[in-house]
Amino acid sequence: xxxxxxxxxxxxxxxxxxxxxxxxxxxxxxxxxxxxxxxxxxxxxxxxxxxxxxxxxxxxxxxxxxxxxxxxxxxxxxxxxxxxxxxxxxxxxxxxxxxxxxxxxxxxxxxxxxxxxxxxxxxxxxxxxxxxxxxxxxxxxxxxxxxxxxxxxxxxxxxxxxxxxxxxxxxxxxxxxxxxxxxxxxxxxxxxxxxxxxxxxxxxxxxxxxxxxxxxxxxxxxxxxxxxxxxxxxxxxxxxxxxxxxxxxxxxxxxxxxxxxxxxxxxxxxxxxxxxxxxxxxxxxxxxxxxxxxxxxxxxxxxxxxxxxxxxxxxxxxxxxxxxxxxxxxxxxxxxxxxxxxxxxxxxxxxxxxxxxxxxxxxxxxxxxxxxxxxxxxxxxxxxxxxxxxxxxxxxxxxxxxxxxxxxx
Amino acid sequence: xxxxxxxxxxxxxxxxxxxxxxxxxxxxxxxxxxxxxxxxxxxxxxxxxxxxxxxxxxxxxxxxxxxxxxxxxxxxxxxxxxxxxxxxx
Amino acid sequence: xxxxxxxxxxxxxxxxxxxxxxxxxxxxxxxxxxxxxxxxxxxxxxxxxxxxxxxxxxxxxxxxxxxxxxxxxxxxxxxxxxxxxxxxxxxxxxxxxxxxxxxxxx
Numbered sequence: 001x002x003x004x005x006x007x008x009x010x011x012x013x014x015x016x017x018x019x020x021x022x023x024x025x026x027x028x029x030x031x032x033x034x035x036x037x038x039x040x041x042x043x044x045x046x047x048x049x050x051x052x053x054x055x056x057x058x059x060x061x062x063x064x065x066x067x068x069x070x071x072x073x074x075x076x077x078x079x080x081x082x083x084x085x086x087x088x089x090x091x092x093x094x095x096x097x098x099x100x101x102x103x104x105x106x107x108x109x110x111x112x113x114x115x116x117x118x119x120x121x122x123x124x125x126x127x128x129x130x131x132x133x134x135x136x137x138x139x140x141x142x143x144x145x146x147x148x149x150x151x152x153x154x155x156x157x158x159x160x161x162x163x164x165x166x167x168x169x170x171x172x173x174x175x176x177x178x179x180x181x182x183x184x185x186x187x188x189x190x191x192x193x194x195x196x197x198x199x200x201x202x203x204x205x206x207x208x209x210x211x212x213x214x215x216x217x218x219x220x221x222x223x224x225x226x227x228x229x230x231x232x233x234x235x236x237x238x239x240x241x242x243x244x245x246x247x248x249x250x251x252x253x254x255x256x257x258x259x260x261x262x263x264x265x266x267x268x269x270x271x272x273x274x275x276x277x278x279x280x281x282x283x284x285x286x287x288x289x290x291x292x293x294x295x296x297x298x299x300x301x302x303x304x305x306x307x308x309x310x311x312x313x314x315x316x317x318x319x320x321x322x323x324x325x326x327x328x329x330x331x332x333x334x335x336x337x338x339x340x341x342x343x344x345x346x347x348x349x350x351x352x353x354x355x356x357x358x359x360x361x362x363x364x365x366x367x368x369x370x371x372x373x374x375x376x377x378x379x380x381x382x383x384x385x386x387x388x389x390x391x392x393x394x395x396x397x398x399x400x401x402x403x404x405x406x407x408x409x
Numbered sequence: 410x411x412x413x414x415x416x417x418x419x420x421x422x423x424x425x426x427x428x429x430x431x432x433x434x435x436x437x438x439x440x441x442x443x444x445x446x447x448x449x450x451x452x453x454x455x456x457x458x459x460x461x462x463x464x465x466x467x468x469x470x471x472x473x474x475x476x477x478x479x480x481x482x483x484x485x486x487x488x489x490x491x492x493x494x495x496x497x498x
Numbered sequence: 499x500x501x502x503x504x505x506x507x508x509x510x511x512x513x514x515x516x517x518x519x520x521x522x523x524x525x526x527x528x529x530x531x532x533x534x535x536x537x538x539x540x541x542x543x544x545x546x547x548x549x550x551x552x553x554x555x556x557x558x559x560x561x562x563x564x565x566x567x568x569x570x571x572x573x574x575x576x577x578x579x580x581x582x583x584x585x586x587x588x589x590x591x592x593x594x595x596x597x598x599x600x601x602x603x604x
Contacts, residue, residue, distance in 0.1 A: 037564055039532065039589045044563070049508060057508050081587070085482035096486050098564075099588050100573065100581020120453050120565050125422075127410045132545035132558030139562030142586070147537045148503040148512055174503040251410065256556040257545050292457060294565075299479035416560070416568060419552035449567035454560075485567070485582065 002106030007033045007077065008359055010093045010110040012084045012297065015043020016341045017333025017348035018116035019067040024352025026074040029361040033077040033108055035084055037098050041068040043118055045341050047141040049173070050166045053382065060341065061145065079105060087113055087297050091328060112328040112355050115298055116348065119291035119312065119334035124158065126185045128252030129287065137288035141167045144174045152284025156261050157181040158249045159288030160196050162203070162383055167286070169239050178241045179282055182263060183248035188289060192270025193245050194229045202387035229268035250277060252285050261285055290385065291338045298324070298331065306399055310392025311337030312385065317400045320371055320393065322351035323358075325403060330355055337393060340383030346374045414462060415455040417448020422462045429466035436463050436470055449485055501541045518592040522571075529590040536569040536585030547571060547585060551601040562586050572597040 011022045014036030022034045040046065042064025052058050071078060079095070082105070086094035093108045121136045128134070135143070135151055137159065143151050144167075154177040157168045164181055172178050184191045190199065235242040250262040265276035292313040299305070303316040303324055315336055322330040332351040333344040350370050357364040378390055386392065411421045420443045433439045445459045446452035452459065460470050504512050515531040522539060529538030536547060536559045545558045547569055560568040564587045573588065574580030575595050582599065 038587055039534075059509065061509065081589075083484045083486075085484040085486045088481075094482070096484070098583065100583055121561060122457050123414070123416075123454050125412060125414045125458050127412045130413060130416055130550070130555055130557060130560075132547070132556055135559060136561045139560060142562035143537065143540070143559075144503065145509065147533055148506070148509075149537050149541045150501045150503060151540075173507055257558075294453065296451065296453070296479050296483040300481050300483060413550075413553070416550075416557075416566065419550050419555075449570065450565060454566045 003104055005033060005105055005108045007031045007108060007110050009112045009114065009355055010035065010108050011114045011116060012093070013043065013116035013118060014041040015116060015118050015333060015344065016045045017344040018114065019071060020345045020348025021114050021116060021332050021352040022076050023067065023070055023074060024349045025356050026076050028353060028356030030356050030359055033079060034071060035079045035082050035095060037081065037083045039081050041078065041080065044138065047145040048341060049145050049170050084297065087301060089301065111359055112330065114330045114332060114351055114355060115335055116333040117294045117297065117335050119338050120294045121291055122289040124184055124188060124287040124289040126249060126251055128254065131252055131254045131258050133254065133258030133283055134252055134285045134287065137163050137167050137286050140171060140286040144171050144176065150174060150176045151286065152282065153177060154179055154282045155284035155286055156280065156282050157286045157288065159184050160243065160245065161288055161290065162385065164288035165238060168241050172239060172241055179280060180242040180244050180247065182244050183266065184289065185249050186270065191248065193232060193266065193268045196245060197229055203384055232268065253279060258283055258285055291334065293335050293337060295335055301326065306396055308392045308396055310386050310388040311396065315396060317396065317403060319400050320397050321354040321367065322347060323354060328358065337389065338385050339378065339389060340381045342377055343374070343381060346377050350374060414458040415445040415448065417450050418444035420445040425459065425462040426466040429468055434468060436460065436468060439463050439468065451483060518590050520590050520594040520596060522596045523598055532589045534586050535571065535588060535590050535596055538590055548598045559586055570599050572599055
């Protein structure tokens with residue numbers, strides 16, 4: 001027997017952006033239903049764990065709990081273990097249970113919908129990558145920091161980026177032996193030592209502190225990237241974890257589960273060093289190949305998309321505050337572009353106020369100030385995945401405004 | 410050593426290029442014929458790799474949310490839930 | 499080897515929660531109450547959750563966050579009354595019965 005609910009705002013996704021938006025909208029007087037497919041709220045925030053510039057630890061688990069309590073206290077209707085499988089114009093949100101079976105709620109009608117579905121990880125196909133024991137770097141974060149189960153006794157992290165480095169460290173804190181962090185297989189674009197250093201050098205300009213911890217001076221001048229590659233030490237130690245910028249994955253070894261990886265050394269331009277292949281025994285492999293915004297719901301609604309490599313992929317056209325071409329439909333968080341949690345939280349707050357204003361509850365007087373704050377937070381963020389992220393957002397905003405003023409679609 | 414790029418439907422890069430060699434000219438055709446991107450995850454995991462494989466085989470990718478057209482439901486759903494989904498595919 | 503991270507240098511110690519029992523392919527396992535079944539199985543040393551349909555390869559948890567469906571399992575007392583669930587999302591209840599999916603002969 002299915003039930004239909006009605007509300008003012010449905011928020012799809014209980015991660016930092018969705019939670020922040022639901023809270024802000026509720027604080028402005030909006031009735032909100034927040035939907036999350038997992039059993040607990042917080043999304044990827046729950047697993048985040050790293051040291052900040054101040055020396056304090058950012059503990060996503062605690063922040064998630066705080067946000068979840070706040071949401072409950074504000075009377076937001078929270079539906080966990082609930083999957084949104086469709087959103088229809090007008091608005092009608094179609095749901096089912098993560099546990100299967102007869103649903104208590106099958107649909108929710110609303111005046112506004114916020115899609116805050118986050119991002120998905122890019123796969124890294126390689127021989128043996130489907131063996132049990134091979135997981136994504138995000139999966140490693142979930143297992144280690146959320147569920148407190150070690151992905152394995154001994155792991156290799158494949159891919160060099162802020163996530164692989166931070167989560168590699170998380171695993172070490174959780175007493176997993178992190179054998180090394182290595183480069184991806186040759187099939188992955190721009191994965192040579194030179195290209196990797198170039199990318200890291202670009203990111204280090206934007207978020208210097210993060211990179212200063214390991215030879216930041218080496219990476220600070222992009223012009224020296226290729227020189228640095230020639231002088232590259234075989235192994236740089238990050239919190240005791242060997243970062244091997246001249247070693248890459250060839251394949252994962254095992255019959256019915258991971259028993260090892262085959263690695264090879266490479267020259268700065270990515271050419272293999274002949275005779276350097278060797279097998280290293282591990283029972284876990286963590287693949288890190290970046291994130292891409294997840295917008296399947298927005299796609300099914302027929303929104304116009306733009307492909308922006310700076311924000312991480314294809315995103316629906318939207319204003320900086322999260323409005324789309326469809327009145328009442330909003331977006332926030334990593335669905336708009338891949339960035340850190342602080343930015344997602346801010347985007348959620350802004351969207352929450354924007355929606356409350358749209359619904360007639362409270363004019364959004366602080367909009368310009370908060371949008372400036374968003375830009376500042378982005379500039380100061382330690383977690384940046386693309387050095388041109390702000391330019392990417394500006395481009396999308398400009399295109400959106402053009403569409404809106406020309407009245408097309 | 411052949412390995413899959415679409416985990417849900419066990420599709421390799423070789424199968425994708427074979428499909429293009431056999432005459433497929435759009436990403437949609439490749440998807441329907443190989444099943445790449447049509448499994449449980451609806452391309453969430455493999456979209457980027459499958460599109461790269463399609464492009465390497467010589468077929469252009471059209472811009473959209475995905476060249477793998479998004480239809481409801483975007484998550485596997487029990488047939489009973491879809492029974493109320495009036496008038497859509 | 500105990501796979502659970504009970505004490506941690508930064509995070510809080512693991513809460514004490516009641517254990518629950520469940521079966522997977524007929525064998526009984528114990529989970530920490532509320533944890534996802536695929537995680538409980540991993541902690542118990544079981545990483546193969548199914549065999550892939552075309553190539554009959556061993557498969558298990560991959561993304562951990564509900565996107566990939568690699569960890570899909572049947573949940574239910576009998577084949578007629580089972581639901582397909584994601585092992586990384588569904589939290590174990592005492593007495594749950596799980597089975598590997600076998601696409602191809604279903």
